[in-house]
Amino acid sequence: MSELLVAVDGLSVTLKNPGGGRLVLRDVSLTLERGEALGLVGESGAGKSMTARAVAALLPANAVATGSIRFQGEDLLTARGEKLRRARTAMSVVFQDPRAHINPVRRVGDFLTEQLRLVRKVDRDEATRRAQRMLTEVGILDTARCLRAYPSALSGGMLQRVMIASALLAEPKLILADEPTTALDVTTQSEVMAILDELRRDAGVALLFITHDLDLAAAVCDRTAVMYAGQIVETQESARLHAEPAHPYTAALAAARPDLDAPTPRLAAIAGRPVSAWEAADTCAFAERCVHRQPRCTTAPVPLTGDRSRSVRCVRASEIDLTQKGIR
Ligand SMILES: Nc1ncnc2c1ncn2[C@@H]1O[C@H](COP(=O)(O)OP(=O)(O)O)[C@@H](O)[C@H]1O
Ligand SMILES: [Mg+2]
Numbered sequence: 001m002s003e004l005l006v007a008v009d010g011l012s013v014t015l016k017n018p019g020g021g022r023l024v025l026r027d028v029s030l031t032l033e034r035g036e037a038l039g040l041v042g043e044s045g046a047g048k049s050m051t052a053r054a055v056a057a058l059l060p061a062n063a064v065a066t067g068s069i070r071f072q073g074e075d076l077l078t079a080r081g082e083k084l085r086r087a088r089t090a091m092s093v094v095f096q097d098p099r100a101h102i103n104p105v106r107r108v109g110d111f112l113t114e115q116l117r118l119v120r121k122v123d124r125d126e127a128t129r130r131a132q133r134m135l136t137e138v139g140i141l142d143t144a145r146c147l148r149a150y151p152s153a154l155s156g157g158m159l160q161r162v163m164i165a166s167a168l169l170a171e172p173k174l175i176l177a178d179e180p181t182t183a184l185d186v187t188t189q190s191e192v193m194a195i196l197d198e199l200r201r202d203a204g205v206a207l208l209f210i211t212h213d214l215d216l217a218a219a220v221c222d223r224t225a226v227m228y229a230g231q232i233v234e235t236q237e238s239a240r241l242h243a244e245p246a247h248p249y250t251a252a253l254a255a256a257r258p259d260l261d262a263p264t265p266r267l268a269a270i271a272g273r274p275v276s277a278w279e280a281a282d283t284c285a286f287a288e289r290c291v292h293r294q295p296r297c298t299t300a301p302v303p304l305t306g307d308r309s310r311s312v313r314c315v316r317a318s319e320i321d322l323t324q325k326g327i328r
Helices: 048-055 081-089 108-118 124-137 143-148 156-169 186-203 214-220 248-255
Strands: 004-017 020-033 037-041 063-071 091-094 174-178 206-211 223-228 231-237 305-307 310-312
Touching: 004 048, 004 206, 020 037, 020 048, 020 063, 020 206, 020 231, 037 048, 037 214, 048 063, 048 174, 048 206, 081 091, 091 156, 108 124, 108 143, 108 156, 124 143, 124 156, 156 186, 174 186, 186 206, 186 214, 206 214, 214 223, 214 248, 223 248, 231 248
Parallel strands: 037 206, 037 223, 091 174, 174 206
Antiparallel strands: 004 020, 004 063, 223 231, 231 310, 305 310
């Protein structure tokens, strides 16, 4: 039996400010097994980054969270001190903008070896050897030069490779990657993604991969969760996501992708605009944009129902056929 590494259950997050509070996550539940990759997909503002911050125990100071976030059995919402520290060292985060997360006045070599030396008490020579080996693994050829360089001397793609090397050097159980390739050009994007995918598989590290790109999530993740207005509306095996979406929002997202094989581009935009968690009704948040809407969609809160391989938050899930609707 595979063991759960992460179990988020009924997580809601409100950001408090002087004027009141803003609900940003609503009843988020997800699980990750050891070594598994879960994609988190949704439009900007859906709550993807906030979910990752919650799992990494890095919620902003003004956040009030309810529910539970278990990591290796420990509830991160109540854990303090050594337990929290131990959980944090078992996770690595790779951000969208590597330049914002590396000290510009320190050399790459110092950045990469610091945690090994300070946290793991590895001596300097051994730490440098490990860093050099890891840089080779992420596809950097002149590793000695890279170690001596300052971040400003490296391209965005190179710097993101360094960040992936850093993430893996910590030998984490979980990597949280928040749109790690969005800031890169398309060719570099796929190279960097392939490296992250291969190395984390080899090392058996679990991945929570955040992206707004349904295809990219499906390509690298075992399962994909789709977020809308601070909620997860569907969790599905990635292989089935396009052909058999369970939620109308997922079907609409899939249909809105440009079809590169079609003679004329077909872009079925989703009518209306995405809503934020705090503006959404506590009934179905997608109802006002949904072509399958019925009065009962907006009478009561809709729970996420199903199991690990397929769950959906839609009262009509069992009666509507989304497999034919504009999915290529
Ligand atoms: N520091 C913050 N203060 C106030 N609101 C925030 C903050 N960070 C995020 N939000 C709001 O929380 C919601 C979820 O944001 P986020 O998780 O960053 O979305 P995503 O990553 O899916 O684009 C958004 O509506 C955003 O405006
Ligand atoms: Mg984000």
